[in-house]
Structures are given as C-alpha cells and as structure tokens.
Amino acid sequence: MLSEVEKKEIQEEMKMYPVASAACLSALKIVQEHRGWVSDEGVKAVAGMLNMSNEEVESVATFYSRIYRKPVGRNVILVCDGISCMIMGHENIYEHIKEKLGISYGETTSDDRFTVLPISCLGDCDHAPSLMVNNDHYNELTVEKLEAILSQYK
Amino acid sequence: MEKPLTQHINPKSAPLTFKEYEKAGGYEGVRKALKEMTPAEVTQLMKESNLLGRGGAGFLTGLKWSFVPMDEASKPKYLLCNADEMEPGTFKDRYLLEGNPHQLIAGLIIASYAIQAETAYIFMRWAYKKAEKMINKALAEAYEAGILGKNILGSGFNLDIHLHMSAGRYICGEETALINSLEGRRATPRTKPPFSVVSGLFGQPSVVNNVETLSWASHIVEKGADWFKSLSATGTGGTKLYGVSGRVKKPGLWELPLGTTVREILEEHAGGMAEGYGFRGLLPGGASTDFLVEEHLDIPMDFSTIAKAGSRMGTGTMIILDDKTCPVAFIRNLENFFALESCGWCTPCREGLPWIEKILGAIEEGRGRMEHLEILQRQTKYLAPGHTFCAHAPGAAEPLQSGLKYFYDDFVKHIEQKKCPWR
Ligand SMILES: Cc1cc2nc3c(=O)[nH]c(=O)nc-3n(C[C@H](O)[C@H](O)[C@H](O)COP(=O)(O)O)c2cc1C
Numbered sequence: 001m002l003s004e005v006e007k008k009e010i011q012e013e014m015k016m017y018p019v020a021s022a023a024c025l026s027a028l029k030i031v032q033e034h035r036g037w038v039s040d041e042g043v044k045a046v047a048g049m050l051n052m053s054n055e056e057v058e059s060v061a062t063f064y065s066r067i068y069r070k071p072v073g074r075n076v077i078l079v080c081d082g083i084s085c086m087i088m089g090h091e092n093i094y095e096h097i098k099e100k101l102g103i104s105y106g107e108t109t110s111d112d113r114f115t116v117l118p119i120s121c122l123g124d125c126d127h128a129p130s131l132m133v134n135n136d137h138y139n140e141l142t143v144e145k146l147e148a149i150l151s152q153y154k
Numbered sequence: 155m156e157k158p159l160t161q162h163i164n165p166k167s168a169p170l171t172f173k174e175y176e177k178a179g180g181y182e183g184v185r186k187a188l189k190e191m192t193p194a195e196v197t198q199l200m201k202e203s204n205l206l207g208r209g210g211a212g213f214l215t216g217l218k219w220s221f222v223p224m225d226e227a228s229k230p231k232y233l234l235c236n237a238d239e240m241e242p243g244t245f246k247d248r249y250l251l252e253g254n255p256h257q258l259i260a261g262l263i264i265a266s267y268a269i270q271a272e273t274a275y276i277f278m279r280w281a282y283k284k285a286e287k288m289i290n291k292a293l294a295e296a297y298e299a300g301i302l303g304k305n306i307l308g309s310g311f312n313l314d315i316h317l318h319m320s321a322g323r324y325i326c327g328e329e330t331a332l333i334n335s336l337e338g339r340r341a342t343p344r345t346k347p348p349f350s351v352v353s354g355l356f357g358q359p360s361v362v363n364n365v366e367t368l369s370w371a372s373h374i375v376e377k378g379a380d381w382f383k384s385l386s387a388t389g390t391g392g393t394k395l396y397g398v399s400g401r402v403k404k405p406g407l408w409e410l411p412l413g414t415t416v417r418e419i420l421e422e423h424a425g426g427m428a429e430g431y432g433f434r435g436l437l438p439g440g441a442s443t444d445f446l447v448e449e450h451l452d453i454p455m456d457f458s459t460i461a462k463a464g465s466r467m468g469t470g471t472m473i474i475l476d477d478k479t480c481p482v483a484f485i486r487n488l489e490n491f492f493a494l495e496s497c498g499w500c501t502p503c504r505e506g507l508p509w510i511e512k513i514l515g516a517i518e519e520g521r522g523r524m525e526h527l528e529i530l531q532r533q534t535k536y537l538a539p540g541h542t543f544c545a546h547a548p549g550a551a552e553p554l555q556s557g558l559k560y561f562y563d564d565f566v567k568h569i570e571q572k573k574c575p576w577r
C-alpha cells in the first residue's frame with residue numbers, strides 16, 4: 001500500500017535508531033503527511049515494514065494526539081485552549097470559527113476544506129490567543145485577523 | 155548584568171550560524187572540555203557549579219551525570235535532550251531552540267562527552283516548527299564543520315545528534331515516558347528503579363536533561379563554577395529565563411539572575427497588571443505548580459524559596475490570574491488539560507481527574523453543592539505524591555489544592571448564587 005516515496009522516507013527515519021520499531025511514530029507521521037490521516041491499511045503497512053504486529057502499531061497510533069485515525073479536512077485548524085489563551089479570550093476565537101464555518105471541535109466542513117480541533121498550550125503564551133492552521137502558527141488573534149488567516153487556506 | 159543564555163538572541167533576526175557562533179567564542183567550552191579535560195572532570199565541574207535542572211524538578215545536573223556507569227561494558231549510552239515543553243503557560247525552551255541552536259548543540263556535545271554517550275537525541279514537541287527548522291540547519295552546519303561526527307576536534311570522541319519530532323501528548327515530557335516514546339511505544343512512564351541513568355533508552359544508561367539546562371554546559375566549562383554561581387541573586391547559581399503571560403502590560407520572557415523577586419518580574423519586567431485588571435494570584439512555573447498570592451510577591455524566584463512558600467519553581471514561567479477571570483474557570487481549564495493528558499496508567503489519575511473536571515464544571519455552571527468541595531479536597535489527597543506512577547497526578551493536584559485554599563470564597567459564591575459571578 002505504501003508508495004515508493006513513503007517507503008524511502010521511512011527507511012531514512014529507521015537509520016536514526018538501532019531498532020526498527022523505534023521509527024514507528026515517524027513512519028505513521030510520514031503516512032499521514034502523504035495521505036492526510038492514517039487508515040487501517042496504513043497501520044498494517046507500517047507494521048509490516050517495521051516488523052511489528054498490527055496491534056502494537058495501533059496501540060501507538062491511538063495514543064498520540066497528532067496521529068489522525070479518521071479522515072480530516074484539507075486544512076486542520078488547531079485552536080489553543082491553554083490557560084493563557086483562555087485568559088486572553090480564546091473563547092471568542094472559537095465562537096467565531098463555529099459561526100463562520102458551521103463546525104465544532106472534531107468536525108469537518110462538508111466541502112472538506114477545514115477540520116477544527118482543540119489543542120493544548122502551543123507555547124505562544126506571551127502572544128495569546130493563538131492557533132495553528134496546518135503547520136503555521138498565528139498569534140495575538142482578533143476576529144478580523146482570523147478572517148484574513150482563514151481565507152488563505154483553500 | 156550578564157545574560158549568557160540570551161546574549162546572542164534576537165527574535166527578529168535569524169540565529170547565529172555555526173561560523174558566527176564560533177567567531178563569538180561559542181564553541182570554546184567544547185574545545186576546552188574535549189582537549190583539556192577528562193569526562194570525570196567535566197562532571198565534577200558541573201557538580202561544583204550547582205547547576206540545578208531547569209526542566210521543573212531542579213535536580214543537580216552534575217550529580218545526575220555522575221550516576222552514569224563509566225565502564226566500557228555499559229556502552230552504548232545516550233544523552234536525551236528534553237525539548238517537549240508542553241507545560242501550559244511555558245514558552246522558554248522554544249526561545250532558546252529558535253534563538254540559539256548552536257548554544258544547545260555545544261551543551262549536548264559536552265554532556266555527551268561527560269557521560270561518554272556517542273548518540274544524542276533531541277526530543278522536540280511537534281508544534282515547534284520553526285525550532286525544528288533552526289535545529290536541523292544548525293546540525294547540518296555542525297556536521298559540515300566537523301564539530302559533530304567522528305573524532306571531534308581530533309579528540310577521538312564521536313557523537314551523532316538526531317532530532318526526533320514528537321506526535322503530541324504532554325506526558326512525553328516525563329523522563330521515562332519520553333524514553334518509551336523514543337522507542338516507538340506508547341508514552342507511559344516506567345517504574346523507577348531502575349533509573350534511566352542506569353537503564354534508559356533501549357535498556358542502556360541514559361541522561362535526560364532540559365533544553366535550558368543543557369544550554370548552560372558550554373558556558374560553565376568555559377568560564378567556571380564560581381562565575382556561574384556569581385550570576386544568581388541567591389547563591390544557587392546562574393540566571394533563569396522567567397516569563398509572564400496573562401493580563402499584564404507586557405507579557406514576555408526575560409533572562410534575569412536566578413532568585414529575582416516575583417514582584418520585580420511582574421512589575422518591572424512585565425510592566426504590572428494591564429489597565430483595568432487587578433492581581434489575584436499566579437502560578438509561578440506552569441500549570442502544575444501551586445498558586446502564590448499577594449503576600450508572596452517579595453519572595454525570590456528560587457527553587458528553595460518558592461518551595462518554602464508552598465509552591466514550586468517549575469518552569470519559571472508565570473501565569474497571572476486577574477480579577478476579571480473566574481478562578482474556578484481558570485482551575486477547570488487546567489484540570490481539563492490534566493485529565494485529557496493523563497496517560498491512563500493509574501486509577502487516581504485516569505479516573506480522578508475527569509471526575510474533578512466534571513465537578514468544577516458543575517460548580518462553574520451553577521450546579522455545585524457544598525459537598526463537592528469536600529470531594530475535591532479528598533481527590534487532591536488521592537493524587538498526592540506516592541499514590542501514582544509519575545508526577546503528572548501530583549502536578550495536577552497543585553493548582554487545585556492551593557486554589558481551594560486561596561479562592562475558597564469564590565467557590566462558595568458559585569454554589570450559593572447558583573451561577574458564576576463572573577458571567
Ligand atoms: C508530566 C510531566 C511532564 C514533563 N514535561 C517536561 C518537559 O516538557 N520538559 C522538561 O524538560 N521536563 C519535563 N518534565 C520533567 C522531566 O521528567 C525531567 O525531570 C527533566 O526533563 C529533567 O531535566 P533537568 O534535570 O535538566 O531539569 C516533565 C515531568 C512530568 C512529570
């Protein structure tokens with residue numbers, strides 16, 4: 001199931017560790033990077049490549065919050081719900097996202113453009129409130145800023 | 155005032171390259187350690203400097219290194235840099251990772267040399283995308299310059315440093331959970347003993363140190379233990395990255411002598427409370443520390459003095475509770491975090507934390523009863539040190555137990571008025 005590119009990237013990661021199974025998380029992340037999420041077939045393929053049982057890989061895949069075992073939208077909005085962001089008003093930001101996109105935490109828009117998820121403290125506390133879209137951080141958010149940010153992601 | 159850790163950091167421009175850092179004398183400590191000192195001498199120096207771990211627990215760094223077995227048979231050994239930084243309200247390691255990656259690499263080389271580890275891993279939180287880029291670039295430069303790899307500076311010492319990007323979960327920051335995670339497993343903590351210094355990554359001796367701790371190593375080797383001690387306000391040694399977030403005029407991060415008072419950090423550096431907001435309390439070092447209040451403001455922010463006031467230095471990055479934020483909502487936010495991030499291994503943590511969060515939710519939403527307060531009190535006892543496998547649960551109990559102590563009246567008001575007085 002894995003593409004040649006995925007296999008090559010996983011092999012590259014395996015070189016970092018003395019045992020193959022240590023690359024398990026990196027392998028899952030590579031599959032997710034290419035496919036958006038990790039399907040049952042993805043779990044099996046990683047297990048096969050790293051000589052692990054499917055159950056072992058599944059136990060790892062379901063433990064970590066940044067491995068998605070369900071499909072997500074093309075863009076994932078991660079709203080920081082850490083304490084500093086709460087104090088600085090992350091509630092307004094989330095309310096606006098809910099209103100504008102019509103989705104709550106854990107949901108995806110019908111056009112698959114956005115999924116919204118909460119995320120624990122992003123370490124941007126001195127510039128709260130914050131969120132991430134895919135791999136990008138945004139700070140000192142206001143509703144106006146948010147509009148401009150979201151419009152960049154198609 | 156000397157600011158060794160941040161002197162070369164300017165968040166607005168790119169960090170120093172290998173050549174620039176080398177020119178600024180940044181790798182002198184590495185040269186001195188590898189060419190003039192034995193591993194035992196480096197460890198001894200670190201002990202004398204009294205460098206206390208900056209990851210939260212404040213353990214004496216040199217002492218930790220000295221526990222590592224030094225015979226040939228104990229190889230391979232590992233040095234692990236804890237760059238997971240997921241403690242809510244904490245943003246200090248990110249500053250060092252993004253701002254001066256070569257300072258950290260120099261520290262990693264020295265620590266690895268001291269314990270004779272030929273492989274080091276930097277375990278970094280997935281969200282730190284900029285830091286990932288900076289560290290990867292700096293590592294490539296260091297390899298190219300020959301300061302990493304085989305036979306570094308002709309000393310016969312070899313070292314490879316790998317960057318491992320994590321996949322989320324606060325518990326990965328706990329030392330033995332971090333090791334399990336690096337091995338590609340679920341990040342559940344391990345039983346201690348055996349301690350990681352004897353049996354850690356892949357069953358081999360491993361030292362885990364925080365980013366800020368390791369960033370010191372090269373400076374201390376270069377300038378000595380007495381110099382390091384002279385930097386602090388209290389004699390403990392060193393400066394500290396202190397941060398403030400919440401409703402203050404200038405939230406931020408500053409390198410100050412270890413033992414600077416809470417008041418000076420809050421009023422001079424953070425500029426005091428923001429217009430229209432009053433001070434009610436603060437968590438001195440992240441979510442898993444006890445509240446301090448007005449009466450504690452003149453206490454020096456040092457490990458021992460903060461402990462005497464009933465809290466912990468933790469990460470040294472404070473979160474301020476203002477008078478327009480409901481203390482119950484504040485604590486509920488923290489307990490929601492701890493409940494979500496529990497690894498699920500032990501009962502008081504896995505079952506107790508969601509229960510606590512539910513009760514706090516009921517109180518905040520006006521459905522609270524007085525006996526709820528007793529249940530909360532009792533839960534903090536079940537979460538206390540010794541009842542669980544790791545320090546996650548005791549950490550979760552800290553803001554709750556101290557919150558009940560200092561803001562008890564606010565809890566009662568919620569119950570009596572059947573609503574949140576802040577809403
Ligand atoms: C739940 C939990 C999370 C932790 N997270 C971190 C972390 O993100 N970074 C860190 O340096 N230490 C963290 N620690 C502390 C580590 O277990 C360990 O004590 C520390 O990395 C040792 O480094 P030091 O001696 O240099 O302070 C955490 C501890 C617990 C119990």
Ligand code: SF4
Binds near residue numbers: 343501544545547
């Ligand atoms: S205290 Fe909590 S986080 Fe720590 S081992 Fe137990 S269940 Fe896991």
